[in-house]
Amino acid sequence: MSYLLSRVIVFFLLILSASAALSADVVHKKMTPNYDDKASLQRGLAIYSNYCSGCHQIKYVRYSRIADDLSIPKSLFEENLLPKYARMGDQITSTMTKADAKAWFGVIPPDLSLEAGRRSPDWVYRYLQSFYQDSSRPYGVNNALSPDSMMPNVLEHLQGERVLSCQGITKPSGNKYSALTNSSYSKCDIVDGVKKGQLTDQEFKQVAYDVANFLAYASDPSRSDRESLGLKVLLFLSVFVFVTYLLKKEFWRDIA
Ligand code: HEC
Incomplete structure (x- = not known):
């Protein structure tokens, strides 16, 4: 009887692990930032400077701080990354x-210094991958994660065109996918369109990861320092507690 029971348990465990593996594959893998991966942060900064800084700002961070934290020599930074009008100490x-932004986009592109903290790094990572063609929108694209977002898909030439493919849903007239409710989106998938991009899927995921990682760093630049200092403090305290314990034993030896 117990043999049968153990077989049944093993069988269920197998099914459970198989379905977990399957869903991990199907469901999106969560992006976790790595503040110590300087190469990724440097790539993220390069992408941010080339593709995002024209519209967005990260005004709670200064150029000099980024150069220090990302181990970029100041002269190299000044030559390649510092805009002509700015100095290293500037935000x-x-x-x-603001007036131009309002006229062009109807909204002011938000400051991204705290974006990864306000949403989450994973949200930014997915947002950059959730654009799809939608001719009813002013810039011809929509975003499944933030419906009717006014941001153009600035990385489209890297990723390629993406289209929404929905099962069991009749396509609304005029390509107005934006009219779909959020629950309908879960039945839809964003798939490759006709126009290919310069990067493969994997390479584009890396680009999205690097920018999201960079914005996660920008939202909390001293996190890496804090974590390594925290570890040292805990180590010191544990050694100190041990020494104090020995001292206490020594003091109380004659009394107790
Ligand atoms: C041409 C201007 C433009 C460029 C370039 C641009 N954005 Fe945007 N972005 C916008 C606008 C406008 C919005 C506001 C969208 C809205 O609220 O409808 C926005 C919104 C966002 C948001 C969402 C904010 C939120 O919480 O809803 C994120 C994240 C973002 N941008 C990241 C980026 C990144 C990363 C880049 C560079 C790869 C970038 N943007 C480049 C115009 C731009």
Whole structure:
């Protein structure tokens, strides 16, 4: 009887682990930032400077801080990454005026210094991969994660065109996928469109990861220092507690 029971348990465990593996594959893998991966942060900074800084700002961080934290020599930074109008000690702002932004996008592109903290790094990572063609929108694209977002898909030439493919849903007239409710989105998938991008899927995922990782760092630049200092403090305290214990034993030896 117990043999039969153990067989049944093993069988269920097998099914459970198989379905977990399957769902891990199907369901999106969560992005976890790595503040110590300087190569990734440097790539993220390069992408941010080339593709995002025209519209967005990260004004709670300064150029010099980033150069220090990401181990980029100041002269190299000044030559390649510092805009002509800025100095190393400046906060990272955008040259786009609020009035222009309102006229062009209807909204002011948000400051991204705290974005990864406010949403989450994983949200930013998925947002950059959730654009799809939608001719009813002003810039011809929509975003499944943030429906009717006014941001153009600035990385489209890297990723390629993406389209929404929905099962069991009749396509609304005029390509108005944006009219779908959020629950309908779960039945939809974003798939490759006709126009290919310069990067493979995997390479583009890496680009999205690096920018999200960089923005996670920008939202909390001293996190890495804090964590390594925290470890040292805990180590010191544990040694100190041990020494104090020995001292206490020594003091009480004659009394107790
Ligand atoms: C051409 C201008 C433009 C560029 C370039 C641009 N964005 Fe945006 N972005 C916008 C606008 C406008 C919004 C506001 C969308 C809205 O609220 O409808 C936005 C919104 C966002 C948001 C979502 C904010 C939220 O919480 O809803 C994120 C994240 C973001 N951008 C990241 C990026 C990153 C990363 C890059 C560079 C790869 C980038 N953006 C480049 C215009 C731009």
